[in-house]
Amino acid sequence: MSQTMNKKFTSHFRIYYEDTDAGGxxxxxxxxxxxxxxxxxxxxxxxINQSELTKDLGIFLVVSDFAGSLKKPARLDDMIKxxxxxxxxxxxxxxMCQKIFCAxxxxxxxxxxxxCVGGDMKPSRLPESVKKALS
Amino acid sequence: MSQTMNKKFTSHFRIYYEDTDAGGxxxxxxxxxxxxxxxxxxxxxxxINQSELTKDLGIFLVVSDFAGSLKKPARLDDMIKxxxxxxxxxxxxxxMCQKIFCAxxxxxxxxxxxxCVGGDMKPSRLPESVKKALS
Amino acid sequence: MSQTMNKKFTSHFRIYYEDTDAGGxxxxxxxxxxxxxxxxxxxxxxxINQSELTKDLGIFLVVSDFAGSLKKPARLDDMIKxxxxxxxxxxxxxxMCQKIFCAxxxxxxxxxxxxCVGGDMKPSRLPESVKKALS
Amino acid sequence: MSQTMNKKFTSHFRIYYEDTDAGGxxxxxxxxxxxxxxxxxxxxxxxINQSELTKDLGIFLVVSDFAGSLKKPARLDDMIKxxxxxxxxxxxxxxMCQKIFCAxxxxxxxxxxxxCVGGDMKPSRLPESVKKALS
Numbered sequence: 001m002s003q004t005m006n007k008k009f010t011s012h013f014r015i016y017y018e019d020t021d022a023g024g025x026x027x028x029x030x031x032x033x034x035x036x037x038x039x040x041x042x043x044x045x046x047x048i049n050q051s052e053l054t055k056d057l058g059i060f061l062v063v064s065d066f067a068g069s070l071k072k073p074a075r076l077d078d079m080i081k082x083x084x085x086x087x088x089x090x091x092x093x094x095x096m097c098q099k100i101f102c103a104x105x106x107x108x109x110x111x112x113x114x115x116c117v118g119g120d121m122k123p124s125r126l127p128e129s130v131k132k133a134l135s
Numbered sequence: 136m137s138q139t140m141n142k143k144f145t146s147h148f149r150i151y152y153e154d155t156d157a158g159g160x161x162x163x164x165x166x167x168x169x170x171x172x173x174x175x176x177x178x179x180x181x182x183i184n185q186s187e188l189t190k191d192l193g194i195f196l197v198v199s200d201f202a203g204s205l206k207k208p209a210r211l212d213d214m215i216k217x218x219x220x221x222x223x224x225x226x227x228x229x230x231m232c233q234k235i236f237c238a239x240x241x242x243x244x245x246x247x248x249x250x251c252v253g254g255d256m257k258p259s260r261l262p263e264s265v266k267k268a269l270s
Numbered sequence: 271m272s273q274t275m276n277k278k279f280t281s282h283f284r285i286y287y288e289d290t291d292a293g294g295x296x297x298x299x300x301x302x303x304x305x306x307x308x309x310x311x312x313x314x315x316x317x318i319n320q321s322e323l324t325k326d327l328g329i330f331l332v333v334s335d336f337a338g339s340l341k342k343p344a345r346l347d348d349m350i351k352x353x354x355x356x357x358x359x360x361x362x363x364x365x366m367c368q369k370i371f372c373a374x375x376x377x378x379x380x381x382x383x384x385x386c387v388g389g390d391m392k393p394s395r396l397p398e399s400v401k402k403a404l405s
Numbered sequence: 406m407s408q409t410m411n412k413k414f415t416s417h418f419r420i421y422y423e424d425t426d427a428g429g430x431x432x433x434x435x436x437x438x439x440x441x442x443x444x445x446x447x448x449x450x451x452x453i454n455q456s457e458l459t460k461d462l463g464i465f466l467v468v469s470d471f472a473g474s475l476k477k478p479a480r481l482d483d484m485i486k487x488x489x490x491x492x493x494x495x496x497x498x499x500x501m502c503q504k505i506f507c508a509x510x511x512x513x514x515x516x517x518x519x520x521c522v523g524g525d526m527k528p529s530r531l532p533e534s535v536k537k538a539l540s
Contacts, residue, residue: 016310017320018162018303022155022211022456028468029153029441032434033288040286044347050287051346051427063433067472073526076157076321077314121478151445152455153438157321163333164306167299168423175421179482185422186292186481198298202337208391211456212449256343288432292425292481299423346427 007135008085009045011038015078025073032066035098035110038082046133059124064093065113071106078102086134092116092123094134142270143220144180146173150213160208167201170233170245173217181268194259199228200248206241213237221269227251227258229269277405278355279315281308285348295343302336305368305380308352316403329394334363335383341376348372356404362386362393364404412540413490414450416443420483430478437471440503440515443487451538464529469498470518476511483507491539497521497528499539 013034021027040050053059074080081101088095093115100108118124148169156162175185188194209215216236223230228250235243253259283304291297310320323329344350351371358365363385370378388394418439426432445455458464479485486506493500498520505513523529 014307014311016303016307017156017158018164018306020157021152022157022159023152023459023465023467024157024159027153028471029434029437032437033286036288036434037284037286049347054428060428062428062478063475065472065474066433067470069470070468073467077319149442151438151442153441158324158330158332163336164299164302167302168421171299171423172419172421176419184482189293195293197293197343198340200337200339201298202335204335205333208332212454287426287428288434290427291422292427292429293422294427294429297423 008083009042011041011082015074020076031108038084061114064115068110070108144177146176146217150209155211166243173219196249199250203245205243278353279312281311281352285344290346301378308354331384334385338380340378414447416446416487420479425481436513443489466519469520473515475513
């Protein structure tokens with residue numbers, strides 16, 4: 001059921017004090033926050049809100065696996081750009097590659113696998129609306 | 136129904152990178168996080184878990200008002216001490232003063248008012264166990 | 271040196287999973303994050319970046335006092351609006367009122383006092399550019 | 406220069422509201438925060454503070470790569486245990502495996518690579534004290 005997909009989604013986020021740490025750069029865990037904001041906005045572009053997926057269908061999109069490679073840090077006041085692309089689409093899960101840039105420079109590369117689960121945290125079919133939004 | 140109470144509760148927390156920002160000190164909003172950890176530990180000392188208050192009684196303890204005065208910043212690797220004291224105890228709410236120290240130096244002073252609410256976010260009587268834990 | 275000022279600045283921020291907690295609503299300390307993002311964007315509208323204030327002038331804008339009144343919680347996927355207004359402008363500090371709305375409903379009201387400090391954390395004159403940006 | 410090392414370090418952290426999200430469980434990026442707290446405490450056991458590494462030697466320990474596999478979520482009030490082990494020790498970097506448990510149940514497994522860098526963000530030799538603390 002996996003498919004090749006090439007559509008790239010682009011999101012932009014500003015770096016604020018809250019995102020940085022005493023090393024003077026963005027705290028490493030926060031790249032995962034930006035990546036999730038980007039995924040959320042990709043769905044919202046297709047009018048899918050995760051709060052409604054939970055309320056209407058009783059499902060959650062949860063991260064089961066993630067990996068990140070941090071090449072250069074983002075800093076206070078930077079405007080970062082995230083390019084997101086689906087790598088693999090399955091029946092109850094999908095994986096994405098998300099590249100984070102500042103200007104044209106690649107700062108970080110993140111891969112995540114997202115699983116659709118029910119309230120019992122067991123895998124559940126991805127809604128067609130989500131699949132369509134990502135492809 | 137308000138009472139005078141003098142019992143002081145003491146909690147300790149370490150400052151990690153996640154707590155700091157590019158200014159080299161603790162990010163200002165995070166003092167509210169430490170204050171809440173302290174309140175949670177005060178209840179836990181009396182074997183009250185907030186997750187059980189919600190599961191068993193359908194109530195939440197939510198902050199309705201807060202104020203903070205920041206005198207000196209905490210820094211990476213500091214061990215902070217929080218001294219918490221109930222200022223006022225009511226039927227469905229209470230307020231606390233929480234002083235944050237590093238060594239013997241006062242860094243910050245926080246006041247919060249906590250309201251007990253039901254799932255509908257309407258005020259609900261504070262359980263006796265919570266009142267007793269705080270007095 | 272205090273002045274009356276009425277200019278209102280408006281900012282918008284989306285609520286993501288990272289902003290919420292297990293109570294199902296925005297974690298209380300995070301309203302201070304949104305308030306700071308709004309203040310940062312107000313300065314940026316006048317082409318003032320805080321990272322440049324530090325690099326070029328050796329100063330930081332730090333919060334010395336804050337207070338918040340939380341009336342209704344923001345929730346996942348909400349788009350909040352912040353209306354910010356200077357209450358008082360001094361030589362080395364200023365205070366602001368920041369109201370947070372969802373749609374037309376007032377969720378929270380925050381007041382902060384900001385002090386301009388040098389690297390030694392001692393008060394320093396507010397740059398004219400900052401005063402002008404806020405008035 | 407890589408070595409086999411088997412020493413296991415154990416750390417414990419409590420889950421607070423700040424760590425959770427509206428899904429009712431710990432927000433996925435926060436496992437990286439706990440992992441870092443654990444690494445920091447491992448160094449502190451050998452009396453190494455990262456703030457002193459920076460002040461005294463001008464170096465930072467930064468994460469270059471991370472990966473996580475999330476099997477079961479941690480929840481509010483859980484006490485998690487982290488077992489950390491060095492996988493590989495190099496001249497300017499090392500990697501660790503960090504397993505997160507609640508009671509005896511494995512919740513998450515994280516791998517990180519840490520690089521020692523100077524103020525210019527270029528790799529710098531790991532201090533012997535750090536190598537010794539980890540082995």
